[in-house]
Amino acid sequence: MHPVSIASRSRLRSSVPYMAGLCLVLLLAACVQNPVTGKNDFLLVSEDWELQVGAQQYAPLRQQQGGDYITDTKVVNYVRSVGNKLAAASDRDLPYEFNVINDSTPNAWALPGGKISINRGLLVELNSEAELAAVLGHEIVHAAAKHGARGQSRSVGLQAGVVTATLLASNQGYNAQVAQMASAVGAQLINSQYGQGAELESDLFGMEYMSRAGYDPQGAVELQQTFVRLSQGGRSSTLERLFASHPPSQRRVDENRATAARLPKGGFTGEREYRSAMATLFNTREAYEAADQARVALQQGDTRKANSLVQTAMRIEPRESLFHSLAGDIAMSQNNLNAAKQSFTKAISLNGNYFYNYVQRGSINESQRNNDAARADYARSVSLLPTATAQLGLGKYAEGRGDTQVARRFYSMAAQADNTVGQQARQALVRVQPDSNSSSDNALMVTQGLTRNGNFAIQIVNQTSQKIGNIKLGVTVDNGRQQTLGVKQQLLPGEKRLIETGQKLTTSQANRVKVVVLGADVVRR
Numbered sequence: 001m002h003p004v005s006i007a008s009r010s011r012l013r014s015s016v017p018y019m020a021g022l023c024l025v026l027l028l029a030a031c032v033q034n035p036v037t038g039k040n041d042f043l044l045v046s047e048d049w050e051l052q053v054g055a056q057q058y059a060p061l062r063q064q065q066g067g068d069y070i071t072d073t074k075v076v077n078y079v080r081s082v083g084n085k086l087a088a089a090s091d092r093d094l095p096y097e098f099n100v101i102n103d104s105t106p107n108a109w110a111l112p113g114g115k116i117s118i119n120r121g122l123l124v125e126l127n128s129e130a131e132l133a134a135v136l137g138h139e140i141v142h143a144a145a146k147h148g149a150r151g152q153s154r155s156v157g158l159q160a161g162v163v164t165a166t167l168l169a170s171n172q173g174y175n176a177q178v179a180q181m182a183s184a185v186g187a188q189l190i191n192s193q194y195g196q197g198a199e200l201e202s203d204l205f206g207m208e209y210m211s212r213a214g215y216d217p218q219g220a221v222e223l224q225q226t227f228v229r230l231s232q233g234g235r236s237s238t239l240e241r242l243f244a245s246h247p248p249s250q251r252r253v254d255e256n257r258a259t260a261a262r263l264p265k266g267g268f269t270g271e272r273e274y275r276s277a278m279a280t281l282f283n284t285r286e287a288y289e290a291a292d293q294a295r296v297a298l299q300q301g302d303t304r305k306a307n308s309l310v311q312t313a314m315r316i317e318p319r320e321s322l323f324h325s326l327a328g329d330i331a332m333s334q335n336n337l338n339a340a341k342q343s344f345t346k347a348i349s350l351n352g353n354y355f356y357n358y359v360q361r362g363s364i365n366e367s368q369r370n371n372d373a374a375r376a377d378y379a380r381s382v383s384l385l386p387t388a389t390a391q392l393g394l395g396k397y398a399e400g401r402g403d404t405q406v407a408r409r410f411y412s413m414a415a416q417a418d419n420t421v422g423q424q425a426r427q428a429l430v431r432v433q434p435d436s437n438s439s440s441d442n443a444l445m446v447t448q449g450l451t452r453n454g455n456f457a458i459q460i461v462n463q464t465s466q467k468i469g470n471i472k473l474g475v476t477v478d479n480g481r482q483q484t485l486g487v488k489q490q491l492l493p494g495e496k497r498l499i500e501t502g503q504k505l506t507t508s509q510a511n512r513v514k515v516v517v518l519g520a521d522v523v524r525r
């Protein structure tokens, strides 16, 4: 019905000189058939870009939003089994993945490349496997039909450089840099609205996938009714983020009703199956509500109330790592560091894959001068999700052992934060700046990658505390002749700049480009 056909695009050979400004290559906007709708799209999004964005941003985004729900693995296994059935019925073969995020906001999202998440808070609003299939089918269409790429503004696209690990793969802190950059980009991707056209398209084809996978498409009608009901509900705190990327509407209810009428009647509903698979979530719902209220109370400075609520939450669901983490935050706010550390350790024992507990325990260890433990906690947290706090801490330890190059790298990453931690990092950068005679290679961190359009881009970070100008880069392809690229702009201390070359490349071509710093000057006034 909707054949998978991704028109092949002509690709540039690696012998073509890459740099814009040195040569102009006219790119014809390829007319590509959309794999889902079969319509022609004027999109210059490479599949490489989609896959890289999905693969690189999926994990940090889940971290940013509360980490995965793992307390009852039956929940995520069930979500995956339903998701995989729909993926198999979809129009596009992608490396689909499904996870449950430990957050009470009723939401779900898809990244390019088929990386899909559904929040715990949405699962407890659904009534049947068919409704879950409606959510996942809808998200699968967003990914398969490239809605994420289509919805992006040009400015977002510029930032969405996917950095490939060719130049600095062996350097400490590099992956952290990628993840930090990637998660900011990913947040923009999943929080931007796709537009009503894309929503209706996702509903329509999602219902088609449901029907193909044997589900009753009526589930999508009921789901939309639930969405409309939720959006009219009085829960103002979650309303803002509620379906940020998928605004519900009566029109969607009506359209889904019409679509269901066109599709074969009947199919699997799975109400009993759903109740059984989600039993833990339904049974512990009050615990999460108490914990959410405890978080609010803590923010308002009412630690007594926060403490009593989190105790309630832990009584109902003692296995939930987040509750112990919250207890740790409450203890920290009371300056009870030993109790806080115990809570974070307990939280880590229940879920060892959430960055936050490591950052918090790391900062306690740092203040208690348990340096090795602090460093290990910070390093683990940065591998999950880079934060300025952990990077500043790691920078200090590197500086302490005399490794100024690594220290500079961590400081310059932390320096990008717009808060007191960033300020401390900028001050620290002054201490570890290279003397003016040394090679400018150390002063600039250069990475390379593809933007959403598959254009080759180079990113430079000024790792010094001084303004840098007159930057000259050398670009070599497959050990061929080196071309020189002058960067017009000056870079402020800690500043990061993405230079788009306008050259369209595949990932493997991009990986064969070598970029080095030929020279740069400190700008003195």
Ligand SMILES: [Zn+2]
Pocket: 138, 142, 194, 198, 199, 202, 245, 246
């Ligand atoms: Zn949507």
